[in-house]
Amino acid sequence: MKKVLIACVLAFALTGCAGQFGKIQDVIAVTTTSVQNPVTKKSLYQFENAMVVAFVGLNSYKRACVAKAIPQSCKTTIAKLQVYTRKIPGVLRQVRAFVKNNDQVNAITAFNTAKALLAEFKSVAAANNVKVQ
Amino acid sequence: MDYLAILALVQKGITVAQALMEVSKDASPALTAIKNMLSGLPENDITDEQMLAVEELLDAQIAEFNLEIED
Numbered sequence: 248m249k250k251v252l253i254a255c256v257l258a259f260a261l262t263g264c265a266g267q268f269g270k271i272q273d274v275i276a277v278t279t280t281s282v283q284n285p286v287t288k289k290s291l292y293q294f295e296n297a298m299v300v301a302f303v304g305l306n307s308y309k310r311a312c313v314a315k316a317i318p319q320s321c322k323t324t325i326a327k328l329q330v331y332t333r334k335i336p337g338v339l340r341q342v343r344a345f346v347k348n349n350d351q352v353n354a355i356t357a358f359n360t361a362k363a364l365l366a367e368f369k370s371v372a373a374a375n376n377v378k379v380q
Numbered sequence: 381m382d383y384l385a386i387l388a389l390v391q392k393g394i395t396v397a398q399a400l401m402e403v404s405k406d407a408s409p410a411l412t413a414i415k416n417m418l419s420g421l422p423e424n425d426i427t428d429e430q431m432l433a434v435e436e437l438l439d440a441q442i443a444e445f446n447l448e449i450e451d
Contacts, residue, residue, distance in 0.1 A: 309445055
């Protein structure tokens with residue numbers, strides 16, 4: 248349990264310190280903004296990395312929940328978040344395929360859907376005091 | 381380019397990385413992603429290997445979170 252708590256504190260510290268990572272925050276801001284420009288490999292790469300950082304925060308929260316290190320209302324919060332996170336794999340598969348095939352019309356649509364899902368689950372997380380970057 | 385700001389960023393990153401790695405291997409995906417964000421931004425193209433690596437990292441993180449919590 249102690250290890251879980253330490254991990255949670257450090258996960259929070261990471262998100263706090265990330266406030267000073269201006270460059271990272273710029274990237275994250277870009278990754279949650281709708282685009283009409285072509286979706287390049289680089290922009291998809293940035294987006295996927297930003298998603299990894301967000302999910303590491305979510306998984307830290309989930310592990311603390313499973314370990315009963317935090318109030319068990321966390322299960323309800325996780326279920327709320329999963330409404331959005333469970334839609335992500337399908338959308339990601341589409342974006343990746345469209346970018347690889349350079350199908351820009353569909354890539355832009357799917358990419359914006361993925362960004363909207365990221366923004367939505369971040370919003371739910373923030374409303375429930377779950378720290379994700 | 382503001383090299384002092386970049387140096388401060390790197391120093392802070394190293395401090396956080398050391399602390400995280402001492403207590404939890406679970407932090408490594410976040411650190412990898414942060415490193416990717418910092419190093420993958422220049423104009424050079426993203427290779428297929430880099431792309432595949434981040435895809436695998438993200439898929440694993442999503443799959444973990446999406447699993448049901450067992451009571």
